[in-house]
Amino acid sequence: MTTxxxxxxxxxxxxxxxxxxxxxxxxxxxxxxxxxxxxxxxIGFGITLAMALSEIGRASLALPGGQLTAIGRVSGLAGxxxxxxxxxxxxxxxxxxxxxxxDRLVRWHRRLAPWPLSLIVLHVVAITLGYxxxxxxxxxxxxxLLVAGVPxxxxxxxxxxxxxxxxxxxxxxxxxxxxxxxxxxxHLYFYLALALSFAHQVxxxxxxxxxxxxRLWWTALWICTVGTVVLYRMAVPLWRSLYxxxxxxxxxxxxxxxxxxxxxxxxxxxxPIEGGQFLQWRFLRRGLWWQAHPYSISAxxxxxxxxxxxxxxxxxxxxxxxxxPGTFVAIEGPYGTFTKHARSSDxxxxxxxxxxxxxxxxxxxxxxxxxxxxxxxxxxNHHEAVFAEEMRTLLEHRRGRFQxxxxxxxxxxLDTETLGRFVPDLTTRDIFVCGPHGFTRQVVRAARAxxxxxxxxxxxxxxx
Ligand SMILES: Cc1cc2nc3c(=O)[nH]c(=O)nc-3n(C[C@H](O)[C@H](O)[C@H](O)COP(=O)(O)OP(=O)(O)OC[C@H]3O[C@@H](n4cnc5c(N)ncnc54)[C@H](O)[C@@H]3O)c2cc1C
Numbered sequence: 001m002t003t004x005x006x007x008x009x010x011x012x013x014x015x016x017x018x019x020x021x022x023x024x025x026x027x028x029x030x031x032x033x034x035x036x037x038x039x040x041x042x043i044g045f046g047i048t049l050a051m052a053l054s055e056i057g058r059a060s061l062a063l064p065g066g067q068l069t070a071i072g073r074v075s076g077l078a079g080x081x082x083x084x085x086x087x088x089x090x091x092x093x094x095x096x097x098x099x100x101x102x103d104r105l106v107r108w109h110r111r112l113a114p115w116p117l118s119l120i121v122l123h124v125v126a127i128t129l130g131y132x133x134x135x136x137x138x139x140x141x142x143x144x145l146l147v148a149g150v151p152x153x154x155x156x157x158x159x160x161x162x163x164x165x166x167x168x169x170x171x172x173x174x175x176x177x178x179x180x181x182x183x184x185x186x187h188l189y190f191y192l193a194l195a196l197s198f199a200h201q202v203x204x205x206x207x208x209x210x211x212x213x214x215r216l217w218w219t220a221l222w223i224c225t226v227g228t229v230v231l232y233r234m235a236v237p238l239w240r241s242l243y244x245x246x247x248x249x250x251x252x253x254x255x256x257x258x259x260x261x262x263x264x265x266x267x268x269x270x271x272p273i274e275g276g277q278f279l280q281w282r283f284l285r286r287g288l289w290w291q292a293h294p295y296s297i298s299a300x301x302x303x304x305x306x307x308x309x310x311x312x313x314x315x316x317x318x319x320x321x322x323x324x325p326g327t328f329v330a331i332e333g334p335y336g337t338f339t340k341h342a343r344s345s346d347x348x349x350x351x352x353x354x355x356x357x358x359x360x361x362x363x364x365x366x367x368x369x370x371x372x373x374x375x376x377x378x379x380x381n382h383h384e385a386v387f388a389e390e391m392r393t394l395l396e397h398r399r400g401r402f403q404x405x406x407x408x409x410x411x412x413x414l415d416t417e418t419l420g421r422f423v424p425d426l427t428t429r430d431i432f433v434c435g436p437h438g439f440t441r442q443v444v445r446a447a448r449a450x451x452x453x454x455x456x457x458x459x460x461x462x463x464x
């Protein structure tokens with residue numbers, strides 16, 4: 001791959017405004033998919049609640065502990081259902097990824113998490129107290145009798161413990177003190193917890209015992225969810241990696257602590273990736289093969305080559321500078337909605353800082369010719385202005401404007417005044433921002449202050 005050249009096929013410029021119409025249509029289509037998905041999940045939740053409630057009779061509520069037991073049964077099923085939804089949100093199910101985007105899906109997964117967890121805790125407490133009241137015994141003794149005496153309850157107790165462990169380690173304060181890889185490995189226990197809990201649900205759940213139809217519905221729900229996870233998180237990436245057979249061909253420095261890694265593969269013209277998107281990269285080398293990290297492509301594929309550009313921030317990113325040519329690479333994806341389809345106009349402003357320029361660099365190549373582009377790049381010094389020359393060349397070629405803002409953070413700020421000065425027609429544009437968290441926040445605030453509509457501001461975050 002030669003850097004600094006304009007490779008890629010020249011696009012056929014669509015008539016003015018047509019691109020915007022197409023983008024709006026596409027966005028609407030994606031929103032419909034998201035709405036339908038939420039609708040289906042809502043119906044599923046309704047059926048699950050109905051199943052749980054149908055087992056509760058007035059007579060049973062009047063018995064000692066009856067109300068607590070009923071609360072425990074309903075909360076248990078509701079919690080288990082929401083756990084499956086959580087799993088689907090991070091299953092990488094392609095239509096959802098395309099419609100909503102991975103960052104938002106992960107955010108929803110996190111926001112939803114406290115609900116099923118609270119419901120499961122309520123289930124354990126309420127069932128134990130309810131049964132204890134019915135048996136006129138102590139709560140701890142009842143808990144012991146349940147765990148030791150009822151089939152599959154020992155596995156369920158282990159599942160509950162693992163769930164609590166996952167919850168605690170995912171709690172923001174705890175997570176800040178954990179390495180990403182440690183958190184990720186602990187998070188895998190969530191899957192184990194779900195697997196361990198299934199048997200006790202169908203063999204002891206009042207809604208399922210003697211109700212083959214309900215059991216069939218519940219089992220089908222689990223099979224579909226687990227099948228989706230296995231298909232999209234394992235089978236598709238495996239197939240894609242074998243199909244493209246990527247290998248590292250070169251690694252070179254772009255700036256201080258920033259390297260580009262060029263890989264070569266087969267059928268890259270069939271890799272459905274767009275500028276601004278990222279892949280999960282797994283370098284199949286000792287010490288690295290077990291972790292996949294997200295990196296955006298820093299140029300559109302030029303078969304047989306594909307390029308990423310990485311800043312050394314921690315152990316994985318730093319090791320990429322030493323990766324040997326010939327190393328095989330497995331990929332998962334492409335993911336991300338930070339693409340040309342996000343825009344709703346034929347004028348865009350790209351604003352990046354540091355290594356945040358990588359998705360913008362690929363995006364500028366992927367924008368149709370009819371789109372007018374202005375790009376601003378912020379860096380502390382000229383060495384850190386990675387891709388400044390490539391961006392300048394690309395923008396000159398498409399008659400856009402490029403401006404590098406170089407200088408210490410305190411002296412050269414991308415605030416309302418600077419943004420307004422360099423892009424006076426900002427309100428007529430879609431703005432794409434990628435950079436460190438504080439930088440992105442500042443640019444978004446400035447753009448809002450200048451009157452840019454929120455749905456015209458598109459950001460990509462490099463932290464999860
Ligand atoms: C959508 C997306 C696109 C990205 N594109 C680029 C890019 O083009 N170039 C670039 O230099 N960096 C990119 N990053 C950031 C890059 O993924 C992290 O810098 C890298 O994973 C850090 O790993 P580490 O082991 O070197 O550092 P660590 O010290 O282990 O991690 C530093 C931080 O990076 C994040 N992180 C670590 N591992 C992962 C992981 N497996 N998945 C998600 N987040 C993780 C965590 O927030 C962590 O706190 C991107 C991140 C995301 C989410």
